[in-house]
Amino acid sequence: MPIVQTKYTADPSPLVIGDTLFLYTSHDSSPDEIKDPNERSSAGFFMYDWLLWSTTDMANWTAHGAVASLTDFSWRTRDNGAWAIQTVKRNGKYYLYAPLHGHGIGVLVSDSPYGPFKDPLGEPLVWQREHWEDIDxxxxxxxxxQAYMYWGNPNTYWVMxxxxxxxVxxxxxxxDYHLDHYQEGPWLYKRNGHYYLAYxxxxxxxALGYAMSDSPKGPWKSKGYIMRPTNRDRGNHPGICDYKGHSYVFGQNYDVMHLETFVHHERRSVSATEITYNADGTIQEVPYWLDQQPLKQLQPLNPYRRVEAETMAWGYGLNIVGVGNTCITDVNDGEYIRVRGVDFGDKGAKSYAMTAAAKGATTVTLRLDSQDGPVVGVLTVKETGSVDRFRQFTTKVKGAAGLHDLYLCFDKASGDIRLDWWQFK
Structure with missing residues (x-):
């Protein structure tokens, strides 16, 4: 299943910085996020901003909220259309390249991968006014x-x-040639002397296809599929990286939306899987996302440090609010957060603390290995007077030792609740 369930995400752009994999995504609005109430049942794209997620283990992902939006470009005229971006690092700064459909490609700059990102130009970096192909x-x-930028639908363009x-x-x-079945969404990278253009x-x-070359300028030779087309999906978009000795391809699907409806809406979700390179550099095909095993966890999670509540492997039904200091919200009975591979050690934990704010209350039952697994603690989040007034709630813990998946199961939920972070001791 997709790696993020608390927001609809698309157009994955991975960026590895040190020990952390940052994942920038576009953001398909859920019905309640669509600005025009009259459009909330529409099937089209409603995309206003770009989101950031991070991981150190490829199993649990932390939300960081929106790091940029269309409003960061003062010269744009459209309020919808925050399409596929990519962020790269150079000389200590982070550059986010974004399409402003019909107005070219813009760039934002930040001193941090978390933002804030600012527009240094006040105008497009690239704008071919004769057409509307300046995307992705x-x-x-x-x-x-030397830096290169590729883009385009249905043609492919590049510039240094x-x-x-x-x-530029x-x-x-x-x-002056068309890559086999090329549609859009190019992803340029180099590995072991080979240049790749996935798309x-x-x-x-x-589907996900790719081409190879001996030069970043081409010529490119199409090499077939990374993932073949399937009627279980409609759109896809590649992002590829190496991380901690593994190679990954990210893409998108509608599998979270399909938990609620198979009536088509543009509400996509990002998935990822490992890929394997052959001796000649070609990529072995992978099956559709739902036909694969979950991503292997690269290292256990340490519960004895501060863990953001929005760090999870699964949290369907919950929501994320905030920018920078994000929190879990929209808590309802029967929902849960699953955190994979939590290492409590041989001695085990004795207590659990959660920082939260509430205009209401909820019970958090701590279980191991499943939603119905052994209970190791029960914590009650009580009224704090405001969703901006955070306090710490604690409970005793018994039986939490060794390596387990942790489930934070919610019950007796009422009102507006914000969960910030938690920690075992």
């Missing part, structure tokens, strides 16, 4: 320091960037 930018910085990453070097090039291919449904 991907940027790669080669070993010699200057060292400042906010201006030379002219825009259009591939959304075929349509519709879309």
């Amino acid at each position: 930018p991907t940027v790669y910085i080669d070993d010699d320091g 960037l200057n060292d400042d990453m906010i201006s 070097k030379g002219e825009i090039h259009k591939l 959304a291919t075929t349509c519709c449904p879309e």
Whole structure:
């Protein structure tokens, strides 16, 4: 299943910084997030901002809220259309490249992967006014320091960037050939001397395809599918990276939405899986997301440090609020947070603390290994007087030792509750 369930996400853009994998995504609005109430049953795209998630184990993901939005571009005229982005790091700064459909491609800059991101130009980085094909930018910085940006639907374009990453070097090039079944969403990277251009291919449904070259300028030779098209999906979009000795492809599907309805709406969710390279650099095909095993957890989670409540492997039905300091909200009876691979150690935990704010209350039952697993503690979050007034609630814990999945199960929920962070002792 998709790696995020608290928001609808699409267009994954992974970025590895040290021990952490950051994942930037676009954001399909759920019905209550659509700004025009008259459009809340519509099937189209309603996309206003871009979200950030992070992981250190590929099993549990932490939400960081919206790091940028269309409103960060003062020159844009549309209030909808926050489509596929990519963020890259250079010289201690983070550059977020975003399509403003019909107005070219813009760039935002930040000193931190968490933002805030600001527009250094006040105008598009690239804008081919003769058409509306300036979408889905991907940027790669080669070993010699030269940066390249590819983009485009239905044609493929590329340009070199200057060292400042906010201006172009030379002219825009259009591939004078069409990559096999290319649609959009290119993803440019290099691995073991081979250059790769992955992309959304075929349509519709879309699959994940890729091409290879000996140069970032091409020529590109199509190599087939990473994931074949299937009627279980409609759209796809690749993001590929190496992390902690493993290779991953990220893409998108409608599998979280399908938990509620098979009536089509543009409410997508990001999934990921490991990929394997052959000796010649080609990529072995992988099956559809639902036909795969969950991602292998790379390291256990330490429960004796502060753990953000919005760190989870599963949290369907819950929601995330806030920017930067995000919290879990929309807590209802029967919902739960699953945290995979929690290492309580041989001695085990003695107590549990959760920081929360509430105009209401809820009971949090701590269980091991399943929603109905052994109870190791029960905590009650009580009224704090305001959803902005946080306090710590504690309970004793018994039987939490060794390596287990942890389930935070909610019951007797009422009012507005905000869960901030938790920790065992």
